[in-house]
Amino acid sequence: MQSSTAKIIMVGLLTLVLLIPLQYVKSLILERAERQENVVNEINQKWGESVYLYGPVIKVPYITYTENKLIDEKTNKVTYQRSTVTDYAYFFPNDLTITANVPTEHKKRNNYESVVYTAAMDFKGNYTTPDFSSRNIPAENIKWESASIVVKTNNIRSIKGAVGITLGGKQYTFEPAENPDDKDTVAALETRAINLRDAFAGGAVNFDFKIQYKGSEALRIVPIGKNTQAKMTSNWASPSFEGNFIPDDKTVSTTGFDAQWKISHLNRPFAQQHFGALPNLSDYSFDVKFLIPVNQYQQNERASKYGFLIIGLTFLIFFLIQSVSKISIHIFQYTMIGLALIMFYTLLISITEHSSFRLAYIIAGLSVVAMIGLYSISILKNFKFPAFIATALSGLYAFIYVIIQLENYALLVGSIGLFLILGAVMYFSRKIDWGNANA
Known part of the structure; x- marks a missing residue:
């Protein structure tokens, strides 16, 4: 041994x-x-979770007709019953410019730490006149006077203050709304009825939409403009750029980051207008994650x-x-x-x-x-x-x-x-x- x-x-x-x-x-x-x-999730839930959004989107109701075939069991006589159905058309902006300032701060509980942010975002751009010609919908079936503006988001609870949009020089306020027909099942903000016949009387219409969020972990935005330009600044020194689009230009230093995106409609697999329902666009966002890179x-x-x-x-x-x-x-x-x-x-x-x-x-x-x-x-x-x-x-x-x-x-x-x-x-x-x- x-x-x-x-x-x-x-x-x-x-x-x-x-x-x-x-x-x-x-x-x-x-x-x-x-x-x-668990503690970080609890902090984030109380402050505000990750944010996903896109908009603003024009929503226009229109009327379509369906025929139901009815057969009389006694006489075998066939009749057709015509019913009216209200559908919706959605139109994305032509030009969209997004400016986001996202200052972060650390939240601690006992020995645990999380990073949260307050995002102030400004969406500016313009719409061209909505075009229904591709669907052969009669003009009298389009309810221009019942149109509205929609913003899709996953986190209504974390919005700070009132949210409004200036469209063609007029101010409109958003309220929580849901559209169960959408394939994109996240919640929505929607304005009251807007008469688009008057709004587009002079052609293209400019808009200015502002929104503020309290969030954490990530900020995800879908570039729905035919031409989208986005700029995001923050004091967070360790951002993670993910999603379907990476920045065209970025600067990251110990004091924060500055990132810019330029995205054309040719770079994404969805159109500028949708009839019937909005598709699920969550796979086509550009994302910034605000996470502590390697925790203790x-x-x-x-x-x-x-x-x-x-x-x-x-x-x-x-x-x-x-x-x-x-x-x-x-x-x-x-x-x-x-x-x-x-x-x-x-x-x-x-x-x-x-x-x-x-x-x-x-x-x-x-x-x-x-x-x-x-x-x-x-x-x-x-x-x-x-x-x-x-x-x-x-x-x-x-x-x-x-x-x-x-x-x-x-x-x-x-x-x-x-x-x-x-x-x-x-x-x-x-x-x-x-x-x-x-x-």
Whole structure:
């Protein structure tokens, strides 16, 4: 049992056994992360959830006729009954210019944090005269005097203040409304009846529509103009541009971002007018997400994934030292060292909840390095090897921290680092006589 082979087997088994408490630590991190997600969702629900909208859209009712075939069961006589049905036509703007200012702020509850925003948006543009010629609808069947303006949105509850639109120099106010015939099942804002015959008497009509939201997580807008230009500014320094369209021009700095979109109707698979119902346009929006890029629990989870590597390499260093120095290290002492390494992750997550991840990582790392370094002095009976162990462990923790902070190059840097570590182990162990090395 004192041979190098037996010691290697025992240390290897101990390493596998220590994966059990390490897994409990990972479960703790996931539990705290889930708790954070629940609290963040609660904050967002009270402040305002993500926002999706498009508009303004002209809605014009028109009359169509249907014939129902009726058969008399006694005489088998066939008659036709004509009924009147009111349908709706929807017309999108010709030119649409969107300006959005989206300042953000952090909301905290206990140890948890969420980012929310207040969006002030201005939609300007113009409409050309609605054209029914493609559907061969008689002019007398079009109810121009009962038209309205519609804005589709998923989040009526988070709208701030009154919402109105200026159309052709006249002001109209929106009220909540729903159209169950729409395929786009989100709620809607709708004006009272507008006489479009008078509004379009002089041709194209300009409009100016303003709306303010309290929201969180994301802002999604569908570019329904035949030519849409959008500009969004915010103090959020880590935006994520997603959706069906990315900005044509953007500037992101530590003080915020400025993004611009230019989208033609040729870039999207839907028309400028729709008869009967509005389609579901949620897949054709341009999106900006306002999320904390890597939160503390994600960083803790990524750090814990390297726990096996930390334990294995630390044990390897101790084993090589005992093989070179002929100092015997008991399996109980290996166990104490392994538990100290696992305590790093419990210290890390607990301190992170009350400070930054960087500070927590430094405090936890220094604490564990100091504990193992002082413990090594009593084991190895000198200062040279404990100093080497403390230096190597500090370098290993620093290497893991760098990998955690990297995103695109994490795999590359990690692979190169592990290659160099393996090379160093091979170099320092090249002269050990394993046949005669006893621990």
